[in-house]
Amino acid sequence: MGCHSIGLGMNSVVKEAIEMFENEEIGLNACKKIIMACKNGVYWCDGYESDVIAGMDDYCGNCLRKFSAEELIEVDRNKYFVVRNYICKSCYDHLVCDYVLNSRLLERKIMEKMA
Numbered sequence: 001m002g003c004h005s006i007g008l009g010m011n012s013v014v015k016e017a018i019e020m021f022e023n024e025e026i027g028l029n030a031c032k033k034i035i036m037a038c039k040n041g042v043y044w045c046d047g048y049e050s051d052v053i054a055g056m057d058d059y060c061g062n063c064l065r066k067f068s069a070e071e072l073i074e075v076d077r078n079k080y081f082v083v084r085n086y087i088c089k090s091c092y093d094h095l096v097c098d099y100v101l102n103s104r105l106l107e108r109k110i111m112e113k114m115a
């Protein structure tokens with residue numbers, strides 16, 4: 001028997017985690033890990049990841065601060081450790097620059113090895 005509402009149950013955990021993060025009871029990485037675990041948790045049953053992060057439309061998926069939805073930029077969440085694929089401008093600058101820089105460095109290392 002499937003159960004779609006597992007996502008909503010997980011969402012209640014996510015909301016608590018965000019509240020703990022905002023009250024500085026837990027750190028950013030701990031909070032993100034809990035949210036990731038909750039998103040994976042829906043596959044124990046037949047839930048939706050989108051339910052898990054319901055109510056987070058104004059949050060940056062990286063630093064978990066609140067913004068207005070228009071301020072957030074869409075990214076590929078498979079590339080970065082983000083809980084949703086919208087992040088704020090300053091996280092975007094850091095993450096995307098680091099990502100490009102790291103892949104260039106890697107490219108150069110490979111080229112050096114081949115030379």
Ligand SMILES: [Zn+2]
Pocket residue numbers: 060061062063064065087088089090091092
């Ligand atoms: Zn951010």
